[in-house]
Amino acid sequence: MVNNIFFKITGSLIQAYIYCPRKAWLMSRQIVGDQYNEFLAIGRLISGETYKRDKREILIEGGKIDVVRVKGNEFILIETKKTSKFIETSKKQLIFYLIQMEKNGFKVKGEIRIPKEKKVIPVKLSDSDRSDMEKIKKELSELLASSNPPVKKWSRKCRNCSYLELCWG
Numbered sequence: 001m002v003n004n005i006f007f008k009i010t011g012s013l014i015q016a017y018i019y020c021p022r023k024a025w026l027m028s029r030q031i032v033g034d035q036y037n038e039f040l041a042i043g044r045l046i047s048g049e050t051y052k053r054d055k056r057e058i059l060i061e062g063g064k065i066d067v068v069r070v071k072g073n074e075f076i077l078i079e080t081k082k083t084s085k086f087i088e089t090s091k092k093q094l095i096f097y098l099i100q101m102e103k104n105g106f107k108v109k110g111e112i113r114i115p116k117e118k119k120v121i122p123v124k125l126s127d128s129d130r131s132d133m134e135k136i137k138k139e140l141s142e143l144l145a146s147s148n149p150p151v152k153k154w155s156r157k158c159r160n161c162s163y164l165e166l167c168w169g
């Protein structure tokens, strides 16, 4: 069944959708996962501590960025992550933010930093990123319009998911 409620697409919903469509649906209904999930807690600690000195968390339409640096006329959006596991989800979220800023006239690029692995992954927008994101947003809007969540499917991602208890407890 489809309902008429409008759900604003945010960076967090994009990330959740790439991780698991069911997660995005649950999140859109304000159903809160396990906040004490160890994986998430460590992630929060890393993003809160690692770049403490130059942390400039900013809010943009649909989400927030860990750190923003300005070099000349270019903005660099930096996200910090605990691990490169499931990095595709973080990359898509960052691409969403970059596109939002680009639409507002900013020159932007991104970086994903994984301090524990001493990795910096540059993220630059391409035409295929832009068209992929339009496709993802359309699919996500259709999913969120459904009155029921997608059927749960076990995957290795479930172990690190804040909805583990809710789905499988």
Ligand code: SF4
Pocket: 019, 020, 021, 022, 023, 152, 153, 154, 155, 157, 158, 159, 161, 162, 163, 164, 167, 168
């Ligand atoms: S626990 Fe698994 S099925 Fe449930 S939302 Fe998370 S990833 Fe999806």
